Amino acid sequence: MPKANKTDLSVQEKSLKLIYALNNIATELQNSIHSEENVYAIFQKQVVTLGLRGGFSLLDEQGKNLNFKAVAFTNPLRKVLNRYESKLKRTAEEYSIPVERVDVYRKVIREGQSIFVADTSTVAAQIVSTQIKVFVKPLLSILGRPPGIFAPLIYDGKIKGMLNIVGPALTENDIPTMRAFANQIAVALENARLVRNLQSANEQLENAYQKTLEGWVQALDLRDNETMGHTMRVAEETVRFANFLGIAAEDLPHIRRGALLHDIGKMSVPDSILRKSAPLSEAEWLVMKQHPLTAYQWLSAIDYLKSAIDIPHYHHEHWDGSGYVHGLSGEDIPYWARIFAVVDVWDAMRSDRPYRKAFSEKETLKYIKEQSGQLFDPTIVEAFLAMRAGKKTGSGWT
Numbered sequence: 305m306p307k308a309n310k311t312d313l314s315v316q317e318k319s320l321k322l323i324y325a326l327n328n329i330a331t332e333l334q335n336s337i338h339s340e341e342n343v344y345a346i347f348q349k350q351v352v353t354l355g356l357r358g359g360f361s362l363l364d365e366q367g368k369n370l371n372f373k374a375v376a377f378t379n380p381l382r383k384v385l386n387r388y389e390s391k392l393k394r395t396a397e398e399y400s401i402p403v404e405r406v407d408v409y410r411k412v413i414r415e416g417q418s419i420f421v422a423d424t425s426t427v428a429a430q431i432v433s434t435q436i437k438v439f440v441k442p443l444l445s446i447l448g449r450p451p452g453i454f455a456p457l458i459y460d461g462k463i464k465g466m467l468n469i470v471g472p473a474l475t476e477n478d479i480p481t482m483r484a485f486a487n488q489i490a491v492a493l494e495n496a497r498l499v500r501n502l503q504s505a506n507e508q509l510e511n512a513y514q515k516t517l518e519g520w521v522q523a524l525d526l527r528d529n530e531t532m533g534h535t536m537r538v539a540e541e542t543v544r545f546a547n548f549l550g551i552a553a554e555d556l557p558h559i560r561r562g563a564l565l566h567d568i569g570k571m572s573v574p575d576s577i578l579r580k581s582a583p584l585s586e587a588e589w590l591v592m593k594q595h596p597l598t599a600y601q602w603l604s605a606i607d608y609l610k611s612a613i614d615i616p617h618y619h620h621e622h623w624d625g626s627g628y629v630h631g632l633s634g635e636d637i638p639y640w641a642r643i644f645a646v647v648d649v650w651d652a653m654r655s656d657r658p659y660r661k662a663f664s665e666k667e668t669l670k671y672i673k674e675q676s677g678q679l680f681d682p683t684i685v686e687a688f689l690a691m692r693a694g695k696k697t698g699s700g701w702t
Contacts, residue, residue, distance in 0.1 A: 333492040344374040351376040362465035418455040420476040453482040457490035487574040539563035562615030569595030614638035642681040
């Protein structure tokens with residue numbers, strides 16, 4: 305096997321550092337989606353910290369113009385830019401550019417391409433309108449000719465805008481990384497919008513809240529074809545089991561909401577991972593395993609849902625400590641999450657999937673019994689088996 309030379313190893317090392325750095329930014333974005341402004345601020349701060357510059361823009365409703373929403377520059381460039389903004393009486397974030405004016409923009413937005421540009425001064429020259437070109441010529445000179453990557457922001461299969469990142473060390477090899485980063489930004493923005501819309505409701509609109517939650521569930525089910533209908537079924541079955549266990553009636557609505565939202569964190573997972581038919585790579589699995597933590601970050605900001613948060617946050621913890629995200633074990637795992645974990649697996653096994661037929665009731669209950677004391681709380685397993693056997697009440701199990 306030929307040995308990799310030092311140049312190859314150096315390129316690989318830089319690419320890996322960029323992947324990990326951008327993944328950390330993406331995680332922070334998903335955890336700070338209380339408003340679009342939070343997403344903008346985190347992007348600006350963290351991109352500059354990496355020694356890069358750039359921004360992202362969103363398409364207007366007509367799909368003709370790109371409106372800049374976040375622009376990240378290092379301090380020296382930021383000060384120069386501020387002077388020009390003051391003279392033009394307009395910030396960079398308020399700048400709007402017709403898609404058709406810039407060749408690269410047109411390819412990104414109209415064709416969905418991710419493009420590496422070796423000399424971004426050619427793009428900058430097309431961005432600036434003729435009226436102010438002479439005025440900003442010194443600024444273009446300061447910006448220089450570094451390489452850059454332009455990638456579409458895609459959510460739910462639709463191009464929403466564009467990411468552009470500029471840095472002296474960028475190469476064509478970084479295109480997949482930037483495309484993934486662009487997807488994460490698109491997801492963060494869309495979910496910030498969803499959270500903002502949800503928080504605008506008030507306590508008198510309980511029914512509207514419930515419909516919104518179910519709408520989230522339906523949206524997730526539509527994205528994740530493999531689990532279509534799973535969320536609604538498992539929510540109803542969890543409430544039935546909780547009632548069987550003798551849990552107080554006033555807690556049942558919270559349990560239902562928690563069950564409905566158990567996988568809401570997957571809204572932050574790009575389609576390329578969520579819908580992937582082949583096994584996930586280690587890096588993709590790391591992104592997927594963040595969904596309970598993402599759910600916690602989103603839902604903890606909403607008073608209406610705080611009582612339902614244990615199920616989305618802890619439902620992948622295992623009784624023996626082998627689960628994720630926190631590696632909790634035994635009774636350290638919140639009770640409602642332990643209840644839900646059994647029902648979740650039961651419904652998953654009893655449902656058809658693209659790659660297998662549903663397991664029989666007997667096979668499913670056999671597996672759950674085998675995992676008692678490993679994945680599941682033994683007492684809860686015993687109660688679940690009793691309920692499935694037709695026992696009428698389980699009030700003595702709590």
